[in-house]
Amino acid sequence: MIVIGVDTGGTFTDFVYFDGSERRIFKVLSTPENPAEAVLAGLNVVAEDKRKDIVHGSTVATNAILERKGAKTALITNRGFEDIIEIGRQNRERIYDLKYRKPASVIPSNLRFGIDCRILSDGKILKELDLREIRDVVDKLKRERVESVAVCFLFSFVNPSHELSVKEILTGEDFHSSLSHQILPEFREYERTSTTVLNAYVAPIMKRYITYFMENLGSGDRLRIMQSNGGSISADTAARESIRTILSGPAGGVIGAYEVAKAAGFEKIITFDMGGTSTDVSLVNRDVSLTTESKIGGFPVKVPMIDIHTVGAGGGSIAYVDRGGSLKVGPRSAGASPGPICYGRSGKEITVTDANLFLGRLIAEHFLGGKMKLHRDILNGYFAEMARQLSMDPVSLAQGILSVANSTMEKAIRVISVERGENPEEFALVAFGGAGGLHAPFLANNLSISTVLIPENPGTLSALGMLVADIVKDYSQTVMMRGADSTVREISLILKELEKKGMQDMIGEGIDAGNVVFEYYLDMRYLGQSHEIMVPYGKDYIERFHDYHKRFFGYRKEGHEVEIVNVRLRCKGRTGKFVFEPEEIKRKKIVRDAHIGKRDVFFDDETAIETSIIDRERLAYGNVVEGPAIIVEYTSTTIVPPGWVCEVDACKNLVISQF
Incomplete structure (x- = not known):
C-alpha cells in the first residue's frame, strides 16, 4: 500500500507519497470548478494500480461558505x-x-x-x-x-x-x-x-464530493480527510461533520512545519505558508496552538482549530493602483486560471509572482523543475504602463509590489506574536509553500528574526503534514464549576465518560486501543469574566490558568476565584508517522555541478547584483551557501539575500541566517 497526502490549493494540488522506502512529491494545476478532478488525475500518476491510503486536505467546505x-x-x-x-x-x-x-x-x-x-x-x-x-x-x-x-x-x-x-x-x-x-x-x-x-x-x-471521490477510487483504497484541528478523520465522519474541515489545508502546513522543526531541534517557531492565493501564519511555542474563536465568512465557528491567521497575500495576489493613486496588492488573486501574466495564459493583471520574475528573483527555466514555462519577456509592457501611472520606473514598481505584499504578511506575523505577548525575535521562521522562500528572509529582517528554516520540498509541506497527521477527535462538555479541590473528582468522572466515547470512535476509525492517546483541557476564566482561556489539565491547573492569563493579557489575579466553563478531551489515534531520519555524514564543500549559473538580480537597490543559482537537489548536509544566491528546486525557490548565509542541516533543511 502507498500512503499519500494530498493538499488542494488555489493554484496547485500537491501530492506527497511514501511507499515504505522512499518519499516522493508531485504537483498538478488545481481544477477549481471540480477540485476532485486534479486530485484523481494526480493519484493516477503517482499510485497507478497500487492500493492507496489517502489523507486529503479539502477546500470544498471552505469554498461553499x-x-x-x-x-x-x-x-x-x-x-x-x-x-x-x-x-x-x-x-x-x-x-x-x-x-x-x-x-x-x-x-x-x-x-x-x-x-x-x-x-x-x-x-x-x-x-x-x-x-x-x-x-x-x-x-x-x-x-x-x-x-x-x-x-x-x-x-x-x-x-x-x-x-x-x-x-x-x-x-x-x-x-x-x-x-x-x-x-x-x-x-x-x-x-x-x-x-x-x-x-x-x-x-x-x-x-457529494466524497461520494464522487470514493466512486473513482479502487475497492481497497482508503480515504481520510484532514481537519482544522491538525488531525484526520474518516471520510464518513467528514461528510457528517464537514465544518471540522474548513481550514484543513493550512492545518496540514502547521503540522508539517511542527514535525520538521522538531526533528531539526527547533521548539519555538512561526510557520509561514505562502501559496498562490493567500498566506497562513501560526505560532508554535513547543506545541501547536488551538483556538475555538475562529470565524469564516464573518460567522463564528467554535469547533477546535489550529490557531492560524490568514491574509490575502500570495504569489497570485494582484497589484493595482487604487482611486487615490496608491499602489495596492491583494487580496484579489489571479488563481490558477488565468494565473499571473508570466504563465502565458491570457492573464492581464500584474501579480507578486510577476514582480519576483521581473526582478530576477524567480528563475523561469527552473520553475517547477523546468516543467512549466514562465514568460519574462511579456512582462515589460505591463510593468512600464503601471509604472507610468505611479510616476516611477518599472524596477521600483516591482520592488514596491513586493514591499507592499511583505508588509501585509509582516502585519499577520505581528498579530499572532506581538499582539499575544510573544516576541518574534525568540522564534525561528519556518517558511514553506510555493512562494515562502522568496519572501521569508526579508520578513525575518523586518521582524528581527535571526533564523529562517526552509524544509525540504517546501512547496508540498502541507501535503506532508497530512501524511504524518494523527487521527484526532475533539470532545467537550459545558460544566460551569468553581475551581476548587472538590471539582477534581467531578472533572475526572466527566473525562472518563468522554474517554469512553473517544475510544469507541477511534476503534470505529480503525485505530487499535494501544495507539490511542488522550489529552485533557479546561476552558477557564476568572469569576465575572465573559470569555475563557483553554488550559492543559493537570494537578496544577489553577496555577497554569494564572500563568496563561498573564501571558495573554499581562496580569494575574492571585486569590481571585476561578471558574471552569468547559471540559475538553482531545483523542489522538497514532497512525505510524513517517520518520525524519537525519543524515550522518557532514560535507562542507559543495559539489561543482550544484552551481548551475549566475543571474543579475535586483534586491533592495536599483542596481542588479550578480547572483549565484544553486540546485538544491545537489546540496548535502553541511554545505554552506553565502548570499546573494538563489536556490532552485521543483516545488519552490529560496532567496539568500546579500549579507545572509545558508547552511544545510542534517534533515536537509536550509537554515538561513544573517552574517
Missing part, C-alpha cells in the same frame, strides 16, 4: 430564537467603516422555524416538544425543496432529547440534519447555532 454555494438549508430552534443567527452578539466587526454591512445569513428568514418547546439549564423539560408541529414544518421544508436542516434547541447539550426526536422525523423524510448537541455540545447559543448552521449548509456538498 465563502462563495455562498452551500445546500439550501433551514433552521429549527426554539420559538423566539429564530433570528439569533441574524442578531448575533450585536457587535460591529469594523467599527470605523461607515459603509459596513453584516454578511447576510446563509439561511433566509422564511426558512427559520421556531418551535414552542423548552428545556431548562439543568436539563429538565419545561415544555414538551409537539411532534405535530415538527411534521407541519417538514411539510413546509418539502415545499421549499430544502436539502439540509440545522436543529439547535436551548440547553440541548444538557438534554438532547428534543433534538433527537426532530432528527428521527427528518431522517425518515430523507433530509440531511445537523444537531447542535453533536456538532458543538457547549453553551452560548449564538455560536452553537452558527456552527451547526454552517455544518448543515456545507455537509451535503461535502458528502
